[in-house]
Every structure is written in C-alpha cells, then in structure tokens.
Amino acid sequence: MGEQFNAAGIGRRGFVASVLATGAVGFGWGVLPGTGSKGAAMAAANASFSPVNLIEIGADGIVTVNVTKSEMGQHVGTAFAQIVCEELEANWTSMRIKHVDSDPKWGLMVTGGSWSINWTFDALSRAGAAGRQSLINAAAKQWGVPAASLTAADGKVTGGGKAASYGELVAAGNVGGAWSEDDLKKLTLKPSNSYKIIGKSVQALDIPLKVNGTAKYGIDFKLPGMLYGKIVLPPTRNGATAKSVDDSAAKGVPGFVQALSLKDPSGKFTGLVVAVADTYWAATRAAALVKVDWDLGPNAKVDDAALIVEAKRLQADPNEGATWVRNGDAEGTLAKSGKVLSAEYTTGLNLHAPMEPTNATAELKDGVWHLYGGNQFQTMSVPLVAAALEVDASKVVLHQFWLGGGFGRRLLGDYFIPAALATKALGRPVKVVYNRTDDMRLDCARSPSWQKLSGAVVDGKVSALTQDVACGWPTNNVAPALLGDDIDKKKKIDVFAINGADVWYSFPNHHVRLLDNKLAEATVPPGYLRSVAPGFTVWALESFIDELAHEAGADPVAFRLAHLDGAGANDKGAQRLAAVLRQAVARSGYGTKKLPEGTSFGVALSQGQERAAATFTACIAEVAVNKKTGKFTINKLTVVYDVGTAISPDGVISQMESATLWGLSLALYETTTIRDGAIAAANFDGYTPTRMSQVPPLDVSYIATGVFPTGTGEPATTVIAPAIGNAIALASGARVRALPITPAKVKAALA
Amino acid sequence: MNITSREKGSNAMITITVNGHQQTLDVPSDMPLLWVLRDVLDLTGTKFGCGQNLCGACTVHKDGKAVRSCQVSIGDAAGSSITTIEGLGAKGEHPVQTAWIKEQVPACGYCQSGQIMNAAAFLSANPDPEDEEIVRAMDGNLCRCSQYVRIQRAVKTAAEIMKTGGAATNG
Ligand code: FES
Ligand code: FES
Numbered sequence: 001m002g003e004q005f006n007a008a009g010i011g012r013r014g015f016v017a018s019v020l021a022t023g024a025v026g027f028g029w030g031v032l033p034g035t036g037s038k039g040a041a042m043a044a045a046n047a048s049f050s051p052v053n054l055i056e057i058g059a060d061g062i063v064t065v066n067v068t069k070s071e072m073g074q075h076v077g078t079a080f081a082q083i084v085c086e087e088l089e090a091n092w093t094s095m096r097i098k099h100v101d102s103d104p105k106w107g108l109m110v111t112g113g114s115w116s117i118n119w120t121f122d123a124l125s126r127a128g129a130a131g132r133q134s135l136i137n138a139a140a141k142q143w144g145v146p147a148a149s150l151t152a153a154d155g156k157v158t159g160g161g162k163a164a165s166y167g168e169l170v171a172a173g174n175v176g177g178a179w180s181e182d183d184l185k186k187l188t189l190k191p192s193n194s195y196k197i198i199g200k201s202v203q204a205l206d207i208p209l210k211v212n213g214t215a216k217y218g219i220d221f222k223l224p225g226m227l228y229g230k231i232v233l234p235p236t237r238n239g240a241t242a243k244s245v246d247d248s249a250a251k252g253v254p255g256f257v258q259a260l261s262l263k264d265p266s267g268k269f270t271g272l273v274v275a276v277a278d279t280y281w282a283a284t285r286a287a288a289l290v291k292v293d294w295d296l297g298p299n300a301k302v303d304d305a306a307l308i309v310e311a312k313r314l315q316a317d318p319n320e321g322a323t324w325v326r327n328g329d330a331e332g333t334l335a336k337s338g339k340v341l342s343a344e345y346t347t348g349l350n351l352h353a354p355m356e357p358t359n360a361t362a363e364l365k366d367g368v369w370h371l372y373g374g375n376q377f378q379t380m381s382v383p384l385v386a387a388a389l390e391v392d393a394s395k396v397v398l399h400q401f402w403l404g405g406g407f408g409r410r411l412l413g414d415y416f417i418p419a420a421l422a423t424k425a426l427g428r429p430v431k432v433v434y435n436r437t438d439d440m441r442l443d444c445a446r447s448p449s450w451q452k453l454s455g456a457v458v459d460g461k462v463s464a465l466t467q468d469v470a471c472g473w474p475t476n477n478v479a480p481a482l483l484g485d486d487i488d489k490k491k492k493i494d495v496f497a498i499n500g501a502d503v504w505y506s507f508p509n510h511h512v513r514l515l516d517n518k519l520a521e522a523t524v525p526p527g528y529l530r531s532v533a534p535g536f537t538v539w540a541l542e543s544f545i546d547e548l549a550h551e552a553g554a555d556p557v558a559f560r561l562a563h564l565d566g567a568g569a570n571d572k573g574a575q576r577l578a579a580v581l582r583q584a585v586a587r588s589g590y591g592t593k594k595l596p597e598g599t600s601f602g603v604a605l606s607q608g609q610e611r612a613a614a615t616f617t618a619c620i621a622e623v624a625v626n627k628k629t630g631k632f633t634i635n636k637l638t639v640v641y642d643v644g645t646a647i648s649p650d651g652v653i654s655q656m657e658s659a660t661l662w663g664l665s666l667a668l669y670e671t672t673t674i675r676d677g678a679i680a681a682a683n684f685d686g687y688t689p690t691r692m693s694q695v696p697p698l699d700v701s702y703i704a705t706g707v708f709p710t711g712t713g714e715p716a717t718t719v720i721a722p723a724i725g726n727a728i729a730l731a732s733g734a735r736v737r738a739l740p741i742t743p744a745k746v747k748a749a750l751a
Numbered sequence: 752m753n754i755t756s757r758e759k760g761s762n763a764m765i766t767i768t769v770n771g772h773q774q775t776l777d778v779p780s781d782m783p784l785l786w787v788l789r790d791v792l793d794l795t796g797t798k799f800g801c802g803q804n805l806c807g808a809c810t811v812h813k814d815g816k817a818v819r820s821c822q823v824s825i826g827d828a829a830g831s832s833i834t835t836i837e838g839l840g841a842k843g844e845h846p847v848q849t850a851w852i853k854e855q856v857p858a859c860g861y862c863q864s865g866q867i868m869n870a871a872a873f874l875s876a877n878p879d880p881e882d883e884e885i886v887r888a889m890d891g892n893l894c895r896c897s898q899y900v901r902i903q904r905a906v907k908t909a910a911e912i913m914k915t916g917g918a919a920t921n922g
C-alpha cells in the first residue's frame with residue numbers, strides 16, 4: 001500500500017496546513033496557534049499570565065483555555081481543558097473554556113474530520129506543561145530556592161515547607177517567560193500511566209447551559225435595530241437567476257421592509273432574493289408573497305438518473321479519473337481471472353439538516369464586517385464572505401457561538417452571504433434565518449455516489465480488486481485549494497471524496513479510481529457530511545468484501561483477518577484493525593451465539609476517516625430478516641473503536657452512540673432525491689432521520705492502549721450500513737447495493 | 752424590534768402569562784407563540800427546528816401541557832399560562848434538568864429544551880413510566896445528534912429523582 005500513501009501519507013493535517021500556510025488562499029496562517037503574546041503575557045502579569053496563547057491563567061487562579069475548535073456536541077472544549085489541566089497540574093474546578101472568534105493568530109481554524117483531539121493533543125499538553133514550569137520558576141524565584149526542589153499539583157506549587165496557589169503566584173506578578181516553539185518541544189510530557197484527569201469522565205463544561213436554555217446559538221443572537229431576512233427559495237438548487245422581483249403583495253405585511261435581489265460576487269448564490277422585515281415572522285409571511293420571475297438556469301432538467309448516466313459514462317472511459325491506489329496490476333489480473341465478480345453500489349443525496357437551521361447575522365462597524373453565527377471552518381469562511389462583500393479578508397471577523405449541530409454543514413460558510421449582502425444593501429444589521437425548507441433545499445448536500453467494484457479470489461484470497469468511485473467532489477465546492485495530487489502526480493484528486501478506499505487489507509493487485517461527476521457538482525454543489533468519503537467508499541467496499549468472501553466460501557471474519565496481515569505499509573494498522581474485530585466478535589457472540597433461521601451477524605471494518613489519523617473501527621450487526629416481506633429487525637449493533645487514548649471515557653461513548661445512530665440513519669432512513677434540478681425534501685417529513693423508537697440495542701466500547709488519541713465523532717458512521725447489509729445478505733440471500741436499505745429493496749432482492 | 756408600528760386593526764393587545772409573569776403584547780394575533788417567545792420576549796431557550804410540528808424543538812408548556820409553540824398562535828395562547836425552559840426550574844434544578852446533567856444528555860444541545868419540556872410534562876402525567884411509554888412519549892422529539900440512549904435513560908433517572916423527593920415543579 002506504499003504508493004497511495006504518498007498522496008495521503010502526509011495526512012490531512014499536514015496537507016491542509018501546508019496548502020493554507022503557503023498562502024494558496026491568501027493567508028499566512030500556520031497549523032497551530034503560534035507561541036505569540038509573550039509581550040502581552042508579561043505586561044499583563046498582574047492580571048493574568050499566558051505562557052502560550054492557548055491558555056490564560058488569571059490572578060484568581062482561573063485557567064481559561066482558548067478553544068479554536070467549534071462545539072457542536074462533541075464537548076471538545078471539555079477535552080481540551082482536561083488535556084491542559086493534566087500537564088498544568090491545575091485544579092479541575094478552576095478550568096474554563098472560551099470559544100474564540102476568528103483571528104489569524106489562532107492558525108488554521110477548522111473543526112471536522114474527527115481531527116480535533118488528534119491534532120491538538122500535543123500542543124495543548126505542551127501549553128499546560130509550559131504553564132506549570134513557568135509557575136514553578138516564579139515560586140522558585142520568589143522563595144529563593146531551586147526550581148527543581150518544587151512540585152506543582154492541584155493548582156499549587158509546594159516545596160521547602162512553602163505553598164502558593166497559581167492565582168497567588170500570578171497576582172504577585174513574577175510569572176513570566178517566553179516559550180518558543182523549540183522550548184515547548186523540549187518539555188517532557190507525562191507518561192499516560194500517570195494521568196490524573198485525562199481518562200476521567202468529567203461533566204462536560206457546556207452541558208449545564210444546555211439544560212436551562214441559556215446556551216446561545218447563532219440563531220439566538222440579536223443586535224439593536226437589526227432586521228430579519230427570509231430567503232425566497234429559487235426553484236432549482238443552483239444556477240437559477242431572478243429576472244425580476246415583485247414585492248407589491250408583500251407590502252401588505254405589517255413590518256415588511258423590502259425584497260432584495262442580491263448579486264453574490266463569490267458565486268455561491270446565482271439567484272439570491274431575500275425578503276426583509278422587522279420581525280422574522282413578518283419576513284416569513286412577506287417572502288411567501290414575493291413574486292419572482294426566475295430563469296431556472298442550466299440544471300432544471302437534472303435528476304438522480306441523469307447523474308448515474310454521467311457516472312457510468314465516466315467509469316467506462318479509462319482515461320477519466322484520478323488514481324488513489326495502485327498496487328500491482330488489478331485490471332490485468334482480472335482479465336486473466338476465471339471468475340470476476342462485479343457489483344454497483346450507490347448512495348443517494350444526503351442532507352446535513354442540523355437541528356439549528358443555518359442562519360447568520362451581519363454588521364458593519366468601523367469598516368469591519370462582523371459576522372455572527374456558528375461555523376466549522378473559519379479559515380475558509382472568512383475569505384469566502386469577504387469575496388461576496390468584495391472586501392479584504394482582513395476586514396471580516398467571524399464570531400463563534402455554540403453550534404446547534406454541524407455534521408459538516410457549517411464547514412461551508414455560504415450561509416453568511418445572504419445576511420452580509422442584505423446588511424450591505426440596507427446599511428443596517430440583518431439576520432437571515434433559513435427555515436427548514438431553505439436549510440434542506442440550499443444544503444451543500446453529500447453528493448449521490450455511484451461505484452463499481454470488481455474482484456476475483458484465488459485460494460481463498462483476493463487476487464485483484466478495483467473500485468471506481470464517481471461522485472460530486474465536495475472540495476471543488478468548499479475549498480478548491482485543498483485538492484491534492486493523485487498518485488501519478490498527473491491529476492487533481494479530492495481526498496475527501498475517496499478516503500476509506502485505501503484499506504489496511506493486503507491486496508496484491510488493487511486499483512482505486514476517483515471520477516469527478518461535474519454534473520452532480522453543478523446541480524447540487526456538494527459539501528462534507530459526517531464521516532465524509534468513507535460514508536460511501538466503506539459502504540461499497542465492506543459490502544463487496546463479503547461478496548468476495550461468499551465467493552471464496554469463507555467466513556467473513558476469517559476472510560478479513562486473512563487479509564489483515566500487516567505487510568509493508570499496513571504494519572501497525574492492520575493489527576489494530578484485527579484487534580477491534582476480534583473484540584467485536586467476542587462481545588457480539590459472533591460464531592458462538594446460536595441464531596435462529598433468518599437471523600445473521602454481519603461484519604464491517606473501517607479506519608474511520610483516513611489512514612494518517614485512523615480510528616480503527618469494527619461493527620457487528622445482528623439482523624433478523626422476514627424472507628417473505630423483506631422486513632428486517634436490527635437485534636443489536638456492536639461497535640468497537642481503538643481510540644489510542646480516551647480523554648473522557650463518557651465523552652467517547654457519547655460520540656460513539658451518536659456516530660453509530662447516524663450510521664444507522666444513513667443506512668436505513670435518510671435520503672432524498674434531485675428532481676428538476678432541486679432537492680426534493682422540504683422538512684422532517686420528507687427527510688427522516690432516526691427517532692427514538694428506531695434505536696436498536698447498542699453495545700459500544702473502545703480499546704485504549706495509551707497511544708496517541710484519535711477522533712471519535714465519525715468512525716462508527718462508516719461501518720453500520722455495510723454491517724447491516726452484510727447481515728441481511730447472510731440471513732436471507734438478499735444483497736442490497738443501494739442506500740438506504742429498505743424492506744422493499746430487501747424484498748426485491750429476495751425475489 | 753419595532754412591534755408597535757403595525758397597521759391599526761391587525762393587532763389586538765394580547766395578555767398571557769409567561770414563566771409566572773403576566774405580559775401584555777401588541778403583536779399580530781396569528782404570530783406563532785414560538786416567535787413571540789424568541790423575538791419579542793427574548794426567551795431564546797425555546798428553539799425553532801422545523802416550524803411544522805415535526806421535530807418538537809419548540810416544545811413549551813401551555814397550562815401544564817406540552818405544546819409545540821410553532822403551532823400555537825399567540826391569539827390562541829391568549830389568557831393561558833406558558834412555561835418555557837427558562838421557567839421550568841427556578842435555577843435549572845427541575846428533576847428532569849438534574850437527570851439530564853447526571854446522564855450527560857446534551858450533545859449540541861439544540862433539541863434539548865424541547866426534549867426536557869416534553870419529558871417534564873410527560874412525567875408529571877405519568878411519574879412511573881415503562882420503557883415503551885417513554886419511547887412513545889418522546890418519539891416526536893427529534894435529536895439530530897441522536898442522543899436517544901441518554902434521553903431515554905435520563906427520563907427514567909428523572910422519574911427516580913421525583914420519586915425520592917425532588918418533586919416536579921411543573922409549570
Ligand atoms: S419547530 Fe415546532 S415542532 Fe419543530
Ligand atoms: S443534542 Fe443536538 S439535536 Fe439533540
């Protein structure tokens with residue numbers, strides 16, 4: 001697997017950072033917050049001390065962690081505080097978190113990919129350790145004793161019969177010291193077996209605010225004199241333009257101000273009409289009365305079937321596509337194989353539909369544009385809105401809030417544009433709230449995917465495998481600067497549309513190709529959806545592995561283990577993947593528990609998001625199928641992660657439950673269609689995520705061996721669909737290859 | 752916010768009690784209670800999720816019963832007593848809120864005001880529910896973060912807390 005690793009091997013962090021740091025998108029921001037603010041640290045010594053700008057220690061002993069990641073349910077700030085607290089030797093009750101606004105000093109600001117802990121663990125640990133050392137040094141100076149004779153614990157420095165709290169030391173004004181990147185690197189961090197607060201299930205710091213109504217989301221923000229805007233939805237998702245706008249009927253709505261037809265220089269909106277009023281309710285009523293003469297644009301006839309036609313055309317052309325994996329000669333081997341299995345797998349259009357509908361407020365103050373709203377990718381959203389406003393990105397500040405769900409929707413900052421342009425047009429702050437229909441129909445939805453896999457088995461092993469993946473590339477829409485090079489260095493590739501196909505199984509002949517479905521991109525400009533590419537690449541691959549195992553007459557677990565030999569570049573990963581599989585086997589009763597006729601276990605594995613920051617994940621689904629009706633029941637889902645190190649065990653379990661049920665939702669309940677160039681679903685009746693009555697018994701658990709921590713928010717989402725599909729096929733013979741899996745599709749496959 | 756500049760005749764003065772305080776409002780009578788609470792009274796703990804009776808994020812109590820505030824016009828709410836998440840427990844110490852913290856229920860938290868208000872009304876009518884009753888009662892409240900395992904567990908925990916003395920002060 002050496003070759004494709006060159007493309008992916010630098011990992012998304014290094015990759016994203018290097019692209020952004022080289023100024024490709026107009027910023028000189030580094031990967032992580034710098035060690036800046038040294039001067040400020042000294043100047044403000046009496047009030048607070050900041051060894052590096054990630055943390056501040058106040059004269060009251062309160063330690064504030066500046067959280068650069070967005071909080072959308074993962075309790076990331078709490079985990080950050082735990083990591084800092086551990087090395088700082090602070091008292092847990094003194095820890096606070098602050099979600100900061102966009103500022104170049106924070107470096108790359110993106111929350112996604114289950115990267116947050118994996119990327120920041122080292123920096124946060126070192127920030128805490130630097131703080132501890134500075135406090136010890138200050139006490140040593142104050143007491144005239146060697147620093148080595150003092151220890152820090154529980155928010156105090158003690159030694160030689162003396163003790164001082166961190167707050168007292170800061171208040172005395174002696175704490176200082178500049179920490180350069182090199183100094184930080186030299187600090188020795190604690191071994192994981194001496195952790196006190198890492199590995200403890202603390203209460204999440206954001207939860208109390210979320211049970212009493214005081215947590216403020218972007219939608220709750222208000223400015224004096226602010227107006228409210230409601231989108232007048234264009235009839236197609238992309239490409240429609242407003243030829244004329246007639247708001248005469250809307251004038252009868254009390255409080256109505258004006259319907260704006262706005263030009264968006266960023267190109268994200270082709271036809272943008274916003275009804276503005278003095279309340280959101282009035283804006284909503286007015287929007288319904290605004291008459292727009294729309295030019296439907298070029299995509300008005302596109303539907304799902306057209307996208308599949310285009311996908312097949314691309315797949316049939318050997319010159320199309322970028323190469324993600326090439327080991328040996330897969331096509332040549334298949335051409336010589338006696339029996340070749342081929343199968344086509346699809347996923348439909350999937351929506352983010354965060355519970356907090358997309359919304360934003362904008363304000364122009366002293367020449368600076370202030371944007372208010374939850375966001376996951378400030379580094380890209382700020383220049384995007386700046387382009388729409390035709391101002392320099394340095395004139396745009398994004399103020400962060402709690403996010404009422406993200407799931408990747410808020411990685412694209414397009415939803416700030418209507419508010420920003422309306423504010424610019426009217427010279428008054430405007431808040432634009434998408435209603436649920438706007439939120440769904442203007443979503444940067446996950447592109448439908450169409451995949452073709454072919455493979456052959458010889459002596460119980462895969463001799464060759466090809467996987468061709470066709471979909472709209474989200475990175476073309478969200479962050480074109482982040483396109484990578486394919487392994488031949490000939491073509492651009494969207495790693496976020498193909499991750500997951502670079503498996504840890506050893507296949508001697510393996511070829512993975514990514515095809516760019518431009519028609520899909522033009523019709524519904526795509527975005528990143530929770531679990532990103534592995535949400536479809538793993539679905540197809542892990543289903544097809546079972547088809548090959550069946551062909552080989554092998555048990556699906558044994559078949560997988562036979563390919564997880566850890567050879568070459570798969571060393572260190574394949575073994576961990578095998579370990580989570582064995583754990584899932586033991587916990588689920590696979591192979592030992594007697595199941596009735598029509599009930600089977602199904603297996604699926606994944607690396608989570610990407611090889612470079614893999615969270616090894618296994619799912620075993622136990623499913624009972626009624627072979628007459630196609631109806632099926634999920635008896636149980638067993639999910640096991642290898643997270644390296646769990647910062648907060650209960651936090652990990654919470655994320656695993658959430659990711660598992662998201663996977664279930666995508667597997668069985670969620671999809672919509674593209675009809676006449678528009679997204680069909682309009683609300684939670686047409687787009688139907690999992691509800692409580694649909695939750696099966698879950699057994700989620702993890703392995704933590706003390707190695708470097710990896711992400712937990714997405715990996716389970718990737719394995720549920722293939723595990724269920726595989727269980728259904730084994731229980732009934734019905735192989736469903738199109739998500740979502742429904743009783744009707746099972747019944748059709750039985751026939 | 753300018754809620755007094757409307758055309759004469761479209762508004763009537765409407766009186767309701769919200770979290771124990773009587774309010775007289777000059778708003779269109781067809782304005783949903785949801786938007787009156789959020790945009791006029793600044794009680795933003797009640798959330799907008801779907802606007803169409805499909806998600807439960809906007810759940811409040813009207814005379815002690817759970818209702819979806821996106822579906823109740825302020826005209827229809829006139830004269831009633833409304834309790835929102837801000838008024839459920841004086842200091843956020845209603846047994847349901849206590850249970851929600853104990854079980855670490857909220858993820859993004861956006862649906863949770865509605866979940867809590869629905870659970871509180873349910874438990875005041877059915878203080879000792881079976882699992883299936885909990886699922887039936889809570890099934891209409893969508894949680895996009897899928898915290899359902901915890902929500903279900905927390906409803907049971909809240910019932911326990913209520914049994915052992917933490918009486919529900921249900922509005
Ligand atoms: S907002 Fe009222 S039910 Fe969804
Ligand atoms: S906690 Fe996020 S929607 Fe329920």
